[in-house]
Structures are given as structure tokens and as C-alpha cells.
Amino acid sequence: MATEDSPIGGETFVDDFDTFYRRERRAVVALAYALSGSRAAADDLAQEAFLAAYRRWDVVGGYDDPGAWVRRVVSNGSVSRWRKTRSEAKAVLLLGAGRQHHVPALSAESHDVWAAVRKLPKRQAQCIALHYLDGRSVREVGEILECSEGTVKTHLSRGRETLAFKLEGGRE
Numbered sequence: 001m002a003t004e005d006s007p008i009g010g011e012t013f014v015d016d017f018d019t020f021y022r023r024e025r026r027a028v029v030a031l032a033y034a035l036s037g038s039r040a041a042a043d044d045l046a047q048e049a050f051l052a053a054y055r056r057w058d059v060v061g062g063y064d065d066p067g068a069w070v071r072r073v074v075s076n077g078s079v080s081r082w083r084k085t086r087s088e089a090k091a092v093l094l095l096g097a098g099r100q101h102h103v104p105a106l107s108a109e110s111h112d113v114w115a116a117v118r119k120l121p122k123r124q125a126q127c128i129a130l131h132y133l134d135g136r137s138v139r140e141v142g143e144i145l146e147c148s149e150g151t152v153k154t155h156l157s158r159g160r161e162t163l164a165f166k167l168e169g170g171r172e
Contacts, residue, residue, distance in 0.1 A: 036118075116167055
């Protein structure tokens with residue numbers, strides 16, 4: 001049941017957590033994968049987000065759209081994970097033990113697109129993934145990322161412009 005102070009609008013869900021998890025898992029893992037580029041990281045991000053939702057299910061389950069709350073946790077977690085991974089990579093390189101990470105096989109087109117998305121500023125990447133991969137409206141993306149619709153539109157526009165340039169043969 002939704003409360004007036006629910007941070008996210010949308011469809012009312014009265015499901016128990018298990019039903020919610022089964023319904024949302026695929027889409028949340030796909031979002032996490034688009035933002036992280038790693039199946040293992042995607043599984044971890046999704047699991048962490050669902051665990052957070054489970055621990056607070058008495059509150060989260062009452063939101064109009066608990067899936068949006070989980071997606072916000074994934075989006076924020078992907079930024080934190082990216083920062084941590086970048087810091088760890090710098091430390092490893094400084095120690096002279098740099099290794100390349102294995103990237104799961106994707107079609108050439110998908111790989112190029114999502115690799116380019118991951119190189120965007122993180123908020124642009126989040127907006128692109130939530131809007132195009134997860135099919136969220138501009139309003140929903142704004143609610144998930146806690147920013148205005150105008151900000152989402154700006155991030156989408158700038159992200160699309162950068163992607164078009166990069167994918168049409170331009171470089172950074």
C-alpha cells in the first residue's frame with residue numbers, strides 16, 4: 001500500500017517480496033549489466049539492491065513502485081562500484097600487477113553501444129540505461145535518480161549526442 005510520503009509515484013504494488021523479486025529481477029539485472037558491463041558485477045549490484053529492499057520491505061513494499069527504489073539503489077551502487085574499481089585499478093597498476101578484466105561476449109553492436117554508454121558521465125549513463133534499456137519514462141527516471149525531468153532530459157540529450165558522435169566514428 002502506498003503512503004503519501006512515498007518517494008516514487010506509479011503503479012501500486014501489494015505483492016509480497018518473493019513475487020516482487022521474481023517479477024523485477026531480470027530487468028534490474030539487465031540495468032545493472034548495462035551500467036557495469038560485467039555479468040558478475042550486475043548480479044552483485046542487483047543482489048545488494050534486493051537485499052536492501054528485503055531488509056526494509058515494510059517500508060519499500062509500501063511504495064507505489066518499489067521497483068523504482070531498487071533501480072535507484074542499483075544506479076547509485078554502480079557509481080560507487082565504478083569509483084571503487086577505478087581506485088583499485090590505479091593501485092594495482094602502481095604495484096605493477098595490472099591485469100585485463102574479462103568482458104562477457106556481446107554482439108559487436110551491443111558491445112560497442114554499451115561500452116560507449118559506460119564511458120559517458122555516470123548520470124548520463126544511468127539515464128540512458130533506465131530510459132532505453134529499462135523502458136522508464138523521463139518522469140520515472142527522474143524519480144529513480146531523484147532529479148527533475150528537465151535534468152533527465154538534459155542528460156539524455158547530451159548522452160545521445162555523445163553516443164552518436166562516438167558511434168559514428170568520432171573519438172573522445
